Amino acid sequence: MGDVTTMDLTETPGAQDTARATGTTGMPTRRRSELAAFLRSRRARVTPADVGMPPGPRRRTPGLRREEVAQLSGVGVTWYTWLEQGRPINASAQVLDAVARTLRLDRAEREHLYHLAEVPHVARREATAKAVGPEIQGIIDALDPHPAVVYNSRYDILATNPAYEDVFVGPAIEAIGVSNVLWTLFVVPEPHCPLVFRDSELPVMVATLRGAYGRHVGEPAWEDFIRELSTASPEFARLWASGDVVPPGPRVKTFRHEAVGELRMTSVSLSINGMPECRIVAYTPDDEETRARTERLRSLRARERSAAAGVA
Numbered sequence: 001m002g003d004v005t006t007m008d009l010t011e012t013p014g015a016q017d018t019a020r021a022t023g024t025t026g027m028p029t030r031r032r033s034e035l036a037a038f039l040r041s042r043r044a045r046v047t048p049a050d051v052g053m054p055p056g057p058r059r060r061t062p063g064l065r066r067e068e069v070a071q072l073s074g075v076g077v078t079w080y081t082w083l084e085q086g087r088p089i090n091a092s093a094q095v096l097d098a099v100a101r102t103l104r105l106d107r108a109e110r111e112h113l114y115h116l117a118e119v120p121h122v123a124r125r126e127a128t129a130k131a132v133g134p135e136i137q138g139i140i141d142a143l144d145p146h147p148a149v150v151y152n153s154r155y156d157i158l159a160t161n162p163a164y165e166d167v168f169v170g171p172a173i174e175a176i177g178v179s180n181v182l183w184t185l186f187v188v189p190e191p192h193c194p195l196v197f198r199d200s201e202l203p204v205m206v207a208t209l210r211g212a213y214g215r216h217v218g219e220p221a222w223e224d225f226i227r228e229l230s231t232a233s234p235e236f237a238r239l240w241a242s243g244d245v246v247p248p249g250p251r252v253k254t255f256r257h258e259a260v261g262e263l264r265m266t267s268v269s270l271s272i273n274g275m276p277e278c279r280i281v282a283y284t285p286d287d288e289e290t291r292a293r294t295e296r297l298r299s300l301r302a303r304e305r306s307a308a309a310g311v312a
Contacts, residue, residue, distance in 0.1 A: 031118065032087070035086060035116035042105060046063050069102050092119070130156065132150050136150060137159050140160070141161050145294070146163060146282055146284050147167045147168065148282045149181075153216075154221075163298065167255075167298075172188055172192035180225075185202060186232070187229075194255045195254075197254055201253060206240055207244040207245050210240070210243070212277060213226070215277070251266070252267075257293075263293055264290045265283040265284065267282070267283050
């Protein structure tokens with residue numbers, strides 16, 4: 001099993017914790033009782049064999065004993081006992097991580113432990129998603145006739161539905177050949193840029209990108225993307241240097257299309273379970289004129305496809 005070193009992280013209970021046990025400070029009583037019950041239930045499911053320990057004689061519990069969890073986690077027995085009893089003691093992220101490893105908590109359980117202990121949870125860094133499964137594709141297809149797209153946090157386009165292709169993808173954008181909406185908007189010649197109010201919309205998108213970048217600083221794919229787009233677009237380089245940060249959110253955006261004119265669309269971002277930092281962005285017409293123009297545009301695209309198929 002190896003040597004176990006007890007952590008000296010001020011988690012050992014003392015007079016201050018004893019005094020607080022009868023006071024009103026610390027986490028609420030309900031949260032403490034939930035934390036105690038959660039720890040007991042997780043401890044009961046981990047057997048000595050799971051952690052390389054002999055079962056020993058006269059074991060009355062199917063899982064680990066409290067002193068075994070404390071030893072394996074490198075914390076004091078008294079401190080862990082008090083934690084599991086729901087007493088109002090402090091817990092650091094480092095110690096909670098050690099307990100989580102001993103109790104073999106998965107990602108959701110670890111996050112739940114942090115919430116119950118009222119310790120800020122920092123999610124493990126995930127690789128940036130590059131594709132979606134058939135379930136997500138089916139969802140955005142079902143949103144038709146509303147345009148919908150799936151972005152990751154770098155604005156890579158992971159999936160689209162037919163309405164999105166009809167409304168937003170034209171010859172000039174297709175010619176760029178990069179499946180990233182930020183790259184497209186900054187590199188496409190301005191007369192062909194679908195955004196009407198570039199001066200107000202592009203800074204928001206770059207600031208949203210920077211908000212995500214903080215979780216990926218130093219990652220080659222991200223650093224390469226920022227460097228290459230900065231080289232391709234002085235305008236992006238200038239906005240990136242501003243350092244502004246904003247979260248994504250619902251907005252009304254005005255787009256232009258050479259066939260039907262301006263389209264005013266409300267965009268809404270929806271998070272996707274199991275795909276961290278990815279979102280579905282759905283667009284709905286903001287007024288009846290836009291709705292009519294969108295329908296006319298889609299009919300026009302359908303006729304173009306039919307004509308192309310007939311020629312082929």
